[in-house]
Amino acid sequence: MRMRIYNHETTQIFEKYDKVTALGHSGNGSCAIGFTKAQSAKRKVQSAMCKMQLTLRFAICVLRFTGDRRMNRRNWLYTLLTGMIVSPFALLFRNGRHSSRRQAPAITTPLLWQIDPTQCTQCGRCETECILKPSAVKCVHQYESCGYCLFCSGYYHDNRASFDTAGENLRCPTDAVIRTYIEDPYYEYTIDEDKCVGCGKCVKGCKSFGNGSLFLQVRHGLCKQCNQCRIAVVCPSKAFTKVPANEPYLFKHQPDDRRAATP
Numbered sequence: 001m002r003m004r005i006y007n008h009e010t011t012q013i014f015e016k017y018d019k020v021t022a023l024g025h026s027g028n029g030s031c032a033i034g035f036t037k038a039q040s041a042k043r044k045v046q047s048a049m050c051k052m053q054l055t056l057r058f059a060i061c062v063l064r065f066t067g068d069r070r071m072n073r074r075n076w077l078y079t080l081l082t083g084m085i086v087s088p089f090a091l092l093f094r095n096g097r098h099s100s101r102r103q104a105p106a107i108t109t110p111l112l113w114q115i116d117p118t119q120c121t122q123c124g125r126c127e128t129e130c131i132l133k134p135s136a137v138k139c140v141h142q143y144e145s146c147g148y149c150l151f152c153s154g155y156y157h158d159n160r161a162s163f164d165t166a167g168e169n170l171r172c173p174t175d176a177v178i179r180t181y182i183e184d185p186y187y188e189y190t191i192d193e194d195k196c197v198g199c200g201k202c203v204k205g206c207k208s209f210g211n212g213s214l215f216l217q218v219r220h221g222l223c224k225q226c227n228q229c230r231i232a233v234v235c236p237s238k239a240f241t242k243v244p245a246n247e248p249y250l251f252k253h254q255p256d257d258r259r260a261a262t263p
Helices: 009-025 037-065 074-096 125-129 201-209 230-234
Strands: 111-115 137-141 177-183 186-191 216-217 240-244
Touching: 125 230, 137 186, 201 216
Parallel strands: none
Antiparallel strands: 111 216, 111 240, 137 216, 177 186
């Protein structure tokens, strides 16, 4: 008599085991992306149940194979133990045969430091705490939200003497905000990021009296992407967060054209 191990029911158990292990875990043994801890635990329980079913299935196959012998307690225990010993090796053989069919390990997307403009309070720590001098945090102008005003509260100081470009009338301490005439009464304001130190004074002025089109943001071309950002540690509003590299910039107002605030 020839023992038939891979019958229809056993094949179904193998297929279920392959599906559970492929979906529930990545190549490094961690839970795959998209599965919660509860789902991962459920997959592990299902995997253990599949192994138990395989053990019993092999034990039954061995019992059938030795069915012509006189079955007593000793032979029955011997047969059951044989099935329990053989089944793990059969499972390993099965895994080896189908390892090439399993899904590739999930690739995690790198994370980048960003400032949530809705949480930022322009405390000034971005200028003083960044390891880079000048800071990797720069003022960003979202032109879609700008009113192109004659009087820009992000450009002019509150205690200005007049509406001219004299240094005592300007809010920015490094003259990083550039004013360009378009047509009466509209002016365009751009940021010279080489001069910007990330102090946030222009952002606070624009937020107080204007449309809020100016905001602070981490420039990825400058940021070193430290594991623990020094600014994030001391940020009083916890505005620093990490975002996926494929969505690298957070905006104060969601733009229709994201090129408005990108480099």
